[in-house]
Amino acid sequence: MLSDRAFDAAHLWHPYAGMTTPGPVHEVAEAEGVWLTLRDGTRMIDAMSSWWCAAHGHRHPALVAAMTAQLQRLPHVMFGGLTHGPAIDLGRKLLALLPEGLNRIFYADSGSVAVEVALKMALQAQVARGHPGRTRFASVRGGYHGDTWKAMSLCDPETGMHGHFGSALAPQIFVPAPPVRFGDAWPEDPERNGLAAVADLFGRQHDQIAAFILEPVVQGAGGMRFYHPAYLRGLRDLCDQHGILLILDEIATGFGRTGRMFAMEHAAVVPDILCLGKALTGGMMSFAATIATTAVAQAISTGSPGVLMHGPTFMANPLACAAAAASLDLLAMGEWPAQVAAIETQLSAALAPARALPGVADVRILGAIGVIEMRQPLDAPHVHAHARHSGVFLRPFGRLLYTMPPYITTPDELSLITQTMLEIAGWHQ
Structure with a gap:
């Protein structure tokens, strides 16, 4: 043996x-x-x-206790046609942390899946709004969004995994990484602060782009780069001008890691769709959430087929919800x-x-x-x-x-x- x-x-x-x-x-x-x-x-x-x-x-004793108690009552039940207290309790606690407007929560299995869900949300919302040609996604170089198929196509095209999978990956659209470092003086000149490249892209191809996705302030596994929050404010304005949805990937940065509860708070920017994961359960088990605005949710729900086309088997797993709620309680202690x-x-x-x-x-x-x-x-x-x-x-x-x-x-x-x-x-x- x-x-x-x-x-x-x-x-x-x-x-x-x-x-x-x-x-x-x-x-x-x-x-x-x-x-x-x-x-x-x-x-x-x-x-x-x-x-x-x-x-x-x-x-952590509080997380172990929460999971032990939940394990003895309801370790798992499908979320299709059913609901349960841990999912509702966690939802209330998440909304108490999030800025007004982000209020429609989709629970997922992992951060990478949360990104996949966000992309589906953006595409379905754009189609429902009468933009069937908006099927592509844009991002910045130097990013990382996970190892599942569509998420992988939005990781950095040079340092990521694009080259290993060749033409099997659908090509996405990239602009240069935000050039101004966190803490440096912000130049108002768009040519120097990186926003001119975004404006040029949107001016030429906005009718093809469903959403722009990036990690706020900190580019994690793509290079551990910290960029100026003002870039996010300018990007938010450009997305609004061109009808492009903004997705922020806070899977690595959420729940205090950058000194704010969420990294987007450094810029006072609210996305149309937010991805959370990693520290959500305090590291006890895999879990994630994709959170959309009411406007995105209504567009999906009133278009065809009228539902979000995703449903993981372990969606809203009660054990994970209990761990996440206990983790948020620890954060709430301040x-x-x-x-x-x-x-x-x-x-x-x-x-x-x-x-x-x-x-x-x-x-x-x-x-x-x-x-x-x-x-x-x-x-x-x-x-x-x-x-x-x-x-x-x-x-x-x-x-x-x-x-x-x-x-x-x-x-x-x-x-x-x-x-x-x-x-x-x-x-x-």
Whole structure:
């Protein structure tokens, strides 16, 4: 019989990995707070919040209690023709956080599916409004929206996965990434702030575009870039002028990660459709939501066929709804703004020395996000192996070494994270 490690290597596929020469993995036996405990007893800080979702840390007692109680009553029931208390309770709590106008909630399985649903909403709404030719979508370069088929076509066309799937992916429309960094002075000249490219595109092809989708302020897996919120305000105006719907993908940025409850609040912009996920359940299980305005919902509901053509089997799963409602209760307690602000301050000071390293191209921090961008790609297997020694789990990609720690991370724990990042950055000269 194969050992557990050998079985894993022989039969279990891991994200973005091959099966002939699978990379090394750490076998986690337990997780609590910010700590992962491996099978051999080694402990590591989860500096990634397990791909950005465990905002409250692992196995938070309030989330465990909510899920345990729900598990004993109603783990799952289909949402077609039925409803239940956890879905209603979560809906009320979500609407209390969201700006006025975003009030029609579609629960989905994952962030990528939430994006697919948003695209369907936009297309159906445009057709219902008498624009059957608006079947394409526009976005900015440098973005990432998930690995499902249509979402994948809207990820960056150069750094994303477009090239690996060739003509099988329907071509979408891209403008350059927002050029002005978060915190820099905003130039009013559209040629300099990036909005001229959007205006030119809309002027030529607005009758083909159903919606424009992008991540507000923070471009996540596409490059961890932070751009000026004023870009969103200008984009909102241009979308309104040309009848194009605006979709904001807050799957990675929502629920406090950038220092605001939602990143769109930095710009005071309200989209027509909003995608949420990742930290929605506090990292307890996969869940997401796509939220539309009344205008979008009414257009879909009064057009043909009069219904939104999507319905996941596990839509509004009661267990996930209970976890999400408990997670929103933790956010409502109001500790997270101070926690995120403290993390931002410490990251800014602790990672500043990396700027002097010759192998470092840039260092940037926003909220509970810290990024060291190298001049050359990182040796990911080397970084991965260092986790056991350092006691910090980091998962870099390309030239980016970054952390998105849980909000409950203490100053001492954060110091261990930043010390490890500086060590790794120092290797790559």
